Amino acid sequence: MPETTLRAEQPDSRTTGTWIPGRRIIRFGGDYNPEQWPRETWDEDIRLMKDAGVNLVSIGIFSWALIEPEENIFDFSFLDEIIDLLHTAGIDVDLATPTAAPPAWFYRKYPHSRAVTRAGTPLAFGSRGIVSPSSPEYRAASRRIAMQLARRYGSHPAVVLWHVHNEYGTPVAESYDEASVAAFRFWLQRRYGTLDRLNDAWGTNFWGQRYGQWAEVDAPRESGTASNPAHRLDFARFSSDALLECYRIERDAIREHAPQPITTNFMAITCPSVDLWQWANEVDIIANDHYLIAERPKNHLDVSRSGDLCRSLAGGKPWILMEHSTSAVNWQPRNIAKQPGEMRRNSLAHAARGADAVMFFQIRAGQKGAEKFHSALIPQAGEGSKKWREAVELGAEIASLDALVGSRVHARVAIAWDWVSFWAQDLDWRPSVDLDHRERIEEFYATLWRRGVTVDFVHPAADLSGYDVLFAPSLYLVDDDAAANIRAFVANGGTFAASYFSGIVSTNDDVPFGPYPGQLRDVLGLVIEEFLPLRAHETVTLSDGRTGRVWSDDITPSSAEVVVRYSDGPAAGAPAITRNQHGAGSAWYLSTALDGADLDLFVTGVLDSAGVSYAPPSDVETVLRTTDDLAFAIQINHGTHDDGAGLVGHDLLTGSPVTATDAVPAGGVRVVEISGTA
Template identity: 75%
Template structure:
């Protein structure tokens, strides 16, 4: 962003919800808290364009000028996530339609049909008007297109989407013969003789064609991306500032963000804790690492998170003292150069009035406000690390298309859960103190010592070749069960499972042996597995542990195969807790990966020019040793290697390269 080169602090500001006398108080409080960036205009379409083609920017002019006078920069949003009532009245056929055929009405938030030509026209028109008016305003340092694409609606089954889907399929397959072959339409007599016969995969009598549904998921993600690109390009005709949109990395499973990340100038993410999860700080770190990975290692923006409770979970648990600080600085530790919240001031009306904010409804005397001010000072103290980066030597494979395919109907077990397995492996690495990148399986893997693939059901040909080459050149792969089973169109390659991985794993699977609900199996090394087992025949791999009981008794449960200069591991059941930790540790040790478990202390390094910035975040109830000396940015004091990290606290220690 242009302007100040420092870590940004602020949030989503909605002055349209308040009378003007409150604006003055808001700005004063923002200055007290050290706010230097706010996002405005996200849900203001009805105010900015009260009638089609009639624009009123008076409110926006005034608030942007006031913020600029207060030295607060603006992330200016296009308001296209919430079309106004006149749009729904004038273009009722543009409403999004569910798979069951229900049109979604006005009165909430979200998007109309992303394939609606009327929506595309109206959205790009207001984006262009905003850019034309504010491109040269000195307060505007960033453009924010739409809001949380894919939430709450990704797939729409309206007529415009069906027509656009048919066009997308023509481009992808070129001929109906190619489509029929790819989709296997001879099964159940589903063959198509004209493009117009192809509908969206609506709810039908039983399981739908999985290739049809997978392609519709691909199309739906692409349709939303085209909406973003249309608005982005309309802004770019007038404005030089960077353009972004706020992802929901790790929370919105229906958008392929690998493709999206290349289309934004800066990657931005929204993240909200699953409040009832006891280890939600680990899931926070996972989302932050995924966002940094989408940014290809560059610094990124935490566009939204919460100061305390949200309003939309079954039980909206408030954050305890110090938790907001730990959450915020954990995002910064993993690459965020902006720490922003939804929202600046807590609302009084509407569906989100119970959502926490920087300025809570309890006001300036509250603990939450005092914590907001203190956090602003902490973020300001991080200025020296602005632009520094996080390095990782271990990666986890992450592929949205594989997830979409695995989640379709009629898999071998209802207990197959790709998200759960990735979270389990990530948590095991977190407990070892290992910083993790996420990678697409077809991406460059040469910088990693180990790549884990806990859930990679679908592997395309280029990804399979890439993984084999990585292992052949000395890398270590570690796969979990039900990986490499299908290719591009959810089709099983010829021969035994796992078709794309047979050679690199040095084994074949003759039959899946899923377990009954609650059933466990024992391994020969004493570990306990659940959910799954395989009937494995070794084809070059070595058995590290076998099933001691269960349907796969006597068959390999853990294998290792030397492949070229590297190796590939396979785990044929779901291990948890210490059992999974043991497997992960063995893989890390085999690849000579350094790691240093610190219990409840999360330790992450951001590398600057000649300086390492070591974040140490104690999530536990006891003081903990961390064994590092240097200068703590947050206290502006030196720390010695025997100074503990206090329970619930954070420190950011600047260490010169070469200093112990």
């Protein structure tokens, strides 16, 4: 059966184009933590929210200790008051369950519920997200408080959305406590049925690891050297499933008493430990938190990539940017402040890629605790500050974009993205420490971005029929279903382009019988007799003058044609780039790491072969959101020169007409309703 349950269409109120029934507006707001402030500040906060155009806030995320100060004793007084105040002000509520931060009494009473590291260290109270997801006591307490909240507020007119937990998988994704070990054994029994099947799947005859009783199976704790990779891969699968079961428990408790949509906030790009293709089926709307790595050059590419991944998880439907920052965060080595206009560009880039809500962490900057240096909508400098004025201006602009609600972004090109493959590739003892799946995906994505090509991300076993091209920059693990799906995609006329170290192993990190790349051997029309990784800083030259690094292969084509060969290096004279006709389509293979213009030449060659158009390289990001009768082009100029002319319509942000000769100002944004599309 497939490794991943893929997203299916679900009939709900959002099919009319809005994810909150009856309200067709772009949402603007963020996390609000009134419990961290004296009561006299609440009225001022709400006044400032209204000044900024805030229409949705998330509350209650870390308030378990206040709501349930002792086990089974509840106090809703502060929530009652703040929810009523927000409702009176016309601000809707995204009500959270506070289960990412159990109170001190829980850790005192149930110390065995603490999360335990792979090295065996129990994690102490005083942070967040540090409880075992398999703890029966934690699950019971989580269900209880979720149900109590839903009973009390499920019919409150201010509550329009439920927010379960917070950022599942961060900061702790795996726990090695005894409850988790017992749950892992049960998970394995359901997956394999018998110990013989488990032993076969894990290859336990290697190094004498064979199990004779289920009680002998432990979590893959730290050991003397590399652990069994199939064991570790299954524990990663189990850990993602355990967190998902915690979400389901709370969601179902809420659903018994509340009709509103229910979600949880993903960290799609920055939390690699949760298989969000599975989670996407379980939420009513995709919500995501995204934070720039401030020191990264061209980090606006990360914003776009995150937005495209979230839209892909949503199956093309609108989604929520639940958190991002107005300026600097507090947890990076160097917390660089955003430049003027950067917050605006970040926010509208998410909206361009399908978000119908733009929200921040947090509304008011904190005075105490670990996140007091994190930026906020209301900064420490207050309403006289430049950052506050930027926030107010952004809120007014967001309010002008309601016509975007429910519109969609369509892509003809996709990139394969599989968390399970990433987990497997990141295990011990791979052929080179320079193998980096994220780096390769980011480089391919950046090349397509600069060429103005909108991209979806897809699981390799998902429906590919809507795409002309599928890139697999790094797809180490390909199971039988994904392999058959890719073969069918190409046979039916699609274009597939894989880069090195793809298709190497199957479901259990096992090498299929025969030469590499086993799962992709027939569609690529070649065999790899041996991997030929390069030394640190070593490069190889291709016959057309391009330069490769990190990797090369000893390739023997079976049916593939050789496009480019190696001129030097360990594979001198052997194929470097190939193309294979497979049915009505074709499959390309790139066996080394190309960068910059060299990678651009490969990518555009693939696009040309598939008949997909692209633009000259540019720093202007242009994305189309469309309805049945309208089209909106969001253009964001990340460069230092005016650029990006060619559209005719009117700018929703300014109300001004746009002509074909009007460029986007350097650092500027415009949202053009394109004329003549009805």
